[in-house]
Amino acid sequence: MHSTLSDVVAEQIRKRRDALGLTREDLAKRCADLGVSELSYGAITNIETGRKTKEGTRRRLVAIDELATLARALQVPPALLVFPVGRLDQVQALPGDPVPTTAALAWFTGEQRYPSALTPKGEVDERTGIAEWYEDPERGWEEGAAPLLLVRKFWDRVEAWRGELKGRLPADEREQRKAAAVDELEALQREFRLHGLTPPAVPDDLTPGED
Template sequence: MHSHQTASDTIAGQVRKHRARLGLNRQQLADECARLGAVDLTYAAITNIETGRRNKEGKRRREVTVDELLVLGLALAVPPLLLVLPLGDEQIVPTVPAADPRDPYTVWKWCTGEETPTLAGPLDGRHYVDPRPIAGDGPKWSAAWGTAAYPASLYPEFERRREAVHRAYLRTETAQATRRTDKEGHSAAETDYLHRLEELARHINDMSRAGLTIPDLRPDLIEDMQGLDMLDDPDVINPRGTE
């Protein structure tokens, strides 16, 4: 614990790796960063990032900012999160200065809100969710984390349900063409579509209660949900392409 190894050290190694993967020298990477608007990521800056020069206390002279992480990821054609959490490439990565490093995929799930961080420990070989109240008498840390991370689970699920509705809708259109010869198939397609639509509507209601912005949807899907009284607030979403 209390190691001087930082996330910037991990990023430095990944920048070197992906720069070599693309066959870029440091000046070419600096040019790519400048093209993206990061003119401060010069040849000298990239050199300092990659070499990780230390001061007398052993700390890096040049850390990587969040803004720079985004630029470097785009310039190197790699998801920025993979620069700091290189899945399958490193066994452990730094977390916070007061805690032990952890495996990259564990920290990845913290960053995406899939799991609650477990920095306390290890006790009996295990890590534990922080049980303390924030600032001594505030909410439990784990509960506060769960509340803040809630949107991270809702938006991916919205995408899955929206896609399921879209596929079901296309099946109803196909079944419509054969309605006269396959009434049973048409009925099954309609039932599946309504079931998927209701699932999406329930999820939209959950997002609305959480105060989240609902992504745009096709007007016909919105009309169907509104017409079937599936939405708690019929005006909570806009048709795709409108304001």
């Protein structure tokens, strides 16, 4: 049986807390110190144990701002509380759709498309027999993921140029390479703007005349 993401988060919070030797009171104190007093001992207990309401639903879920707070308090990236690679082989990225945890994490961070052929249900168009916009669930994925893809590409190129500029280079060659770096990074900045996004600035250390 594959756990829901809420179950996964609860289990990873408990395991990470135990690994750090923290009690629930300790974790609640850390969360309060970070400005989220709602994550009290009782709340953390309900999260970790999965206590149910009369209706059978979890008594306490984790809001996204609380997830970030818990991750900071537990000294772990938030994504690993949801998609614990190396600890779980599969997670239910969507209800009833178990997929490899590594693939789910890559989808979550915008590195790849949704890792399943699952077609969401929707009202069927009688003319085509296809459920609404679900004809192609991944249509428009690149546009939706553009901010993540572009920012990763930008900083990857920054690090690549920094690598090229390491070591001793003649001053004129260094300046030429910096100019080439700026040209490439400015081209990427234009891609950001085409998507209506604000691009990162070119780092000072790659600007000609700056060392």
